[in-house]
Amino acid sequence: MKWIGLYPSKNDASASFFLLWTAPQYWAIFVILFVYSHATVHMSQFSFANALLSWFDVHGRHDLPWQVADDPYKVWVSEIMLQQTQVKTVLQYFERFIERFPTVADLGQASWDDVAPYWAGLGYYARARNLHKAAGMVARRGHFPATLEEWIELPGIGPSTAGALMSLGLRQYGVIMDGNVKRVLARFFAIEDDLSKPVHERAMWQLAEQLCPVERNHDYTQAIMDLGATICTPKKPLCLYCPMQQHCKAHQQGLETELPFKKAKKPVPVKSAQVLLIQSHDQWLWQQRPNSGLWGGLWCLPIIENPAEFEQLCQSLGLKKVIQRTQIMHSFTHFTWQLEALCFAVDPDQQEHLAIELNGTWLAPQSATAMGLPTAMKKLISALNL
Numbered sequence: 001m002k003w004i005g006l007y008p009s010k011n012d013a014s015a016s017f018f019l020l021w022t023a024p025q026y027w028a029i030f031v032i033l034f035v036y037s038h039a040t041v042h043m044s045q046f047s048f049a050n051a052l053l054s055w056f057d058v059h060g061r062h063d064l065p066w067q068v069a070d071d072p073y074k075v076w077v078s079e080i081m082l083q084q085t086q087v088k089t090v091l092q093y094f095e096r097f098i099e100r101f102p103t104v105a106d107l108g109q110a111s112w113d114d115v116a117p118y119w120a121g122l123g124y125y126a127r128a129r130n131l132h133k134a135a136g137m138v139a140r141r142g143h144f145p146a147t148l149e150e151w152i153e154l155p156g157i158g159p160s161t162a163g164a165l166m167s168l169g170l171r172q173y174g175v176i177m178d179g180n181v182k183r184v185l186a187r188f189f190a191i192e193d194d195l196s197k198p199v200h201e202r203a204m205w206q207l208a209e210q211l212c213p214v215e216r217n218h219d220y221t222q223a224i225m226d227l228g229a230t231i232c233t234p235k236k237p238l239c240l241y242c243p244m245q246q247h248c249k250a251h252q253q254g255l256e257t258e259l260p261f262k263k264a265k266k267p268v269p270v271k272s273a274q275v276l277l278i279q280s281h282d283q284w285l286w287q288q289r290p291n292s293g294l295w296g297g298l299w300c301l302p303i304i305e306n307p308a309e310f311e312q313l314c315q316s317l318g319l320k321k322v323i324q325r326t327q328i329m330h331s332f333t334h335f336t337w338q339l340e341a342l343c344f345a346v347d348p349d350q351q352e353h354l355a356i357e358l359n360g361t362w363l364a365p366q367s368a369t370a371m372g373l374p375t376a377m378k379k380l381i382s383a384l385n386l
């Protein structure tokens, strides 16, 4: 099935017959209405939701730490951690985070410096900063949002996370459209279009809403996430074990690994930077990254991205003899960073001057690690083998 234009809505259905036959977009709607009516017939013979829920009852995940009690805060933290991150990674961070910040008030009242070490290593730090900021707002208000719109007003919460919070956190009606759902639906209906285009994104939401039941909505939300994460996986879907197998269009057409549509990947640029490891006795000079931007608010060794600036800086700071150097590559979604660490030793009487010049703080490596270092920084330091 290939969507050619807009997905049908109640308003579209009232479009004039004349327009339907003359304007290309209404032709598209006509085609989609036809396809959708077939999908509806298809769905009337086979209930997507019932099949999914029956599968979930036996094979779904029922014992994740954020599922133990109905606690919107725990669901919220888990949903933010799970963005771009798999459950098995989140499990390593979640319990420690909740132990340190057991309630939304604890998180909201903490300083960012307290929160950062508990997120360091999970990546995508803007998520954590938004969660921290939003927790502060909720803590000050004294209650959780009660509607989808109120959740969306908080920083870092989009429509899908808000839907999950309504459904899983508050046990009210909520619809989600995360990567798992998109993949399952794109395959089940064999949708070949580029789903990142807004028009198809809207259509997918409509489809998700049509399928999402009011009854057992909470279980359905968890079930569709589980199906996408454990059976209808991105690379090797386990169709043999899938409750949708008999009715899945992609499976019938042998398209399961082709869908959903993937854009050809652009080559990722490689950027390089120098990292200064300045040692004085057992302390190193650290900088806290600016709040916005890459690794916002985390602690790092000074990073200089411009080679000319690096040479000048070393000269002006009197850093001459490199005692060790190493290089690592670290991949982000939008670029690869080639980081070269250069290690210098300085006398204690230079400490104050260097701290002022580089706006840094002298700390033992263990203390800086406890304050939260990005994974790449840890990788670089361990490659130095000091």
Ligand code: SF4
Pocket: 184, 187, 188, 231, 232, 233, 237, 238, 239, 240, 242, 243, 244, 245, 246, 248, 249, 250, 251, 256
């Ligand atoms: S049958 Fe295969 S492709 Fe279709 S929904 Fe199930 S796992 Fe995904």
